[in-house]
Amino acid sequence: MAGPTSTAGRAQWSSKAAFILAATGSAVGLGNLWRFPTEAGNNGGGAFVMLYVLCVVLIALPLLLAESLIGRHGQKSTIGSAVQLARQSRASPAWSLMAVIGLIANTAILTFYCVVAGWVVYFIGVSGADLVGAASAGEPLRGAFAERSTDQIREIMPTLFADPALLVGLQLAFVATTVWIVARGVKGGIEKAATWLMPAFFLLLIGITVYAALTGDFAAAATFLFTPDFERALNPAVLSSALGQAFFSLSLGGGAMIAYGAYASRDTNLGQTSGVIAFADTGVAIIAGLAIFPIVFSVGLSPDAGPTLMFQTLPAAFHVMPGGALVGLAFFVLAFFAALTSSVSLLEISVGWITEKFGASRVMASVGVGVLVFLVGLLSALSFNLLADQRPIPFVPGFENANWFDAIDGVTGRLLLPLSGLITAVFIGWVADRKLVDAETGLSGAGLAAWRFLIAWLCPLAVTAILVLGLFPQIL
Numbered sequence: 035m036a037g038p039t040s041t042a043g044r045a046q047w048s049s050k051a052a053f054i055l056a057a058t059g060s061a062v063g064l065g066n067l068w069r070f071p072t073e074a075g076n077n078g079g080g081a082f083v084m085l086y087v088l089c090v091v092l093i094a095l096p097l098l099l100a101e102s103l104i105g106r107h108g109q110k111s112t113i114g115s116a117v118q119l120a121r122q123s124r125a126s127p128a129w130s131l132m133a134v135i136g137l138i139a140n141t142a143i144l145t146f147y148c149v150v151a152g153w154v155v156y157f158i159g160v161s162g163a164d165l166v167g168a169a170s171a172g173e174p175l176r177g178a179f180a181e182r183s184t185d186q187i188r189e190i191m192p193t194l195f196a197d198p199a200l201l202v203g204l205q206l207a208f209v210a211t212t213v214w215i216v217a218r219g220v221k222g223g224i225e226k227a228a229t230w231l232m233p234a235f236f237l238l239l240i241g242i243t244v245y246a247a248l249t250g251d252f253a254a255a256a257t258f259l260f261t262p263d264f265e266r267a268l269n270p271a272v273l274s275s276a277l278g279q280a281f282f283s284l285s286l287g288g289g290a291m292i293a294y295g296a297y298a299s300r301d302t303n304l305g306q307t308s309g310v311i312a313f314a315d316t317g318v319a320i321i322a323g324l325a326i327f328p329i330v331f332s333v334g335l336s337p338d339a340g341p342t343l344m345f346q347t348l349p350a351a352f353h354v355m356p357g358g359a360l361v362g363l364a365f366f367v368l369a370f371f372a373a374l375t376s377s378v379s380l381l382e383i384s385v386g387w388i389t390e391k392f393g394a395s396r397v398m399a400s401v402g403v404g405v406l407v408f409l410v411g412l413l414s415a416l417s418f419n420l421l422a423d424q425r426p427i428p429f430v431p432g433f434e435n436a437n438w439f440d441a442i443d444g445v446t447g448r449l450l451l452p453l454s455g456l457i458t459a460v461f462i463g464w465v466a467d468r469k470l471v472d473a474e475t476g477l478s479g480a481g482l483a484a485w486r487f488l489i490a491w492l493c494p495l496a497v498t499a500i501l502v503l504g505l506f507p508q509i510l
């Protein structure tokens with residue numbers, strides 16, 4: 035990968051690296067660290083992981099190429115780029131519906147994403163205080179939370195959940211940080227964060243995984259994650275969760291990858307970059323799973339503990355790890371940046387469109403959407419305390435018992451993102467100008483034929499089937 039060349043004192047990336055960095059920064063985030071282990075744990079492990087990998091390779095990867103080429107071709111906002119490709123293909127601009135759905139879904143995702151990122155911020159505070167305590171005791175390299183028992187460490191999350199004002203404050207802090215970066219313009223800041231912090235994060239995560247593997251119950255974790263369970267794989271809920279996770283984790287569904295595709299220069303081979311991004315993202319998710327599940331089994335937590343899983347397991351590992359106080363703080367700081375490079379891409383989708391369409395300034399648009407995201411996000415932040423008993427969509431199959439947080443997460447991930455992807459697959463596979471599209475892919479020969487088959491046939495059919503099964507599970 036090319037390094038930054040300095041022109042007039044400002045680091046400039048070759049545009050080839052810019053797209054990979056920004057897109058990988060968008061893809062790798064809480065989806066890998068927090069959502070993947072949660073979903074894998076909720077859906078029985080092996081069956082889910084097997085389906086997830088299949089969904090990434092056969093559905094998400096072809097769509098990643100489709101979305102990034104729409105952006106690179108259009109060089110506009112997500113909706114603007116989709117309209118442009120439709121027009122140039124003499125098709126109805128209504129095909130940009132996929133980007134409209136994407137904009138709504140991604141903005142809705144941002145509402146709860148900032149809540150979870152707020153939990154990360156909390157752990158930065160708790161770990162930071164712990165490290166200061168360790169250092170002032172003259173033992174900066176001791177394990178984390180030396181003065182707490184394992185049970186007390188697991189209680190950190192429930193204690194946080196019992197404090198709505200603190201939860202909302204943390205959420206607000208993260209929304210504000212995201213708004214601040216997007217208001218200043220995404221490109222420079224994100225590239226910098228992605229260039230240095232992401233590799234650092236990756237190395238640290240591998241280190242933690244090795245430690246977890248050596249000290250936790252690695253055999254139980256590997257069995258849980260990698261034993262295929264074909265019977266369970268046919269369960270519609272597991273199928274639709276796996277598909278939703280593939281979309282969520284790769285930032286697909288008519289949003290970020292179109293927006294960031296516009297960063298890709300003409301000489302970027304989008305077929306190749308799509309492969310690199312999907313591989314890196316999936317790798318980080320599996321490694322995160324291998325860091326978390328050995329601890330789940332060794333501390334006796336249930337794999338289906340839900341959204342707090344990551345926050346109840348990793349601190350327990352930092353507790354016994356030599357230097358854990360330091361490693362714990364480093365982990366949460368880097369996780370914060372991983373979340374930020376994703377949240378910025380989520381906000382950029384609507385901000386890019388509003389500035390383009392209405393000529394609003396970036397600052398106005400970012401702050402405006404930020405306020406909305408914060409207010410709607412209150413529903414998710416308060417789902418763990420004040421609003422815990424509310425069931426907003428009991429009439430949707432599979433969501434009878436979902437609180438606001440689960441409802442917004444589930445409806446966006448399992449329904450809206452795949453729906454947008456379905457429209458994209460039909461649009462790119464059947465409607466858009468074939469020559470123009472093929473030239474954008476950077477593929478040729480068998481690779482192009484395979485992609486064509488996947489995008490035109492497999493994606494639409496498989497996504498439709500999974501969507502229908504998810505909504506009407508009684509069919510099976």
Ligand code: PHE
Pocket residue numbers: 060061062063064065066140143281282283284285286289290376377379380
């Ligand atoms: N992919 C990001 C993550 O894994 C989340 C995201 C979803 C970002 C959709 C942009 C669009 O954390």
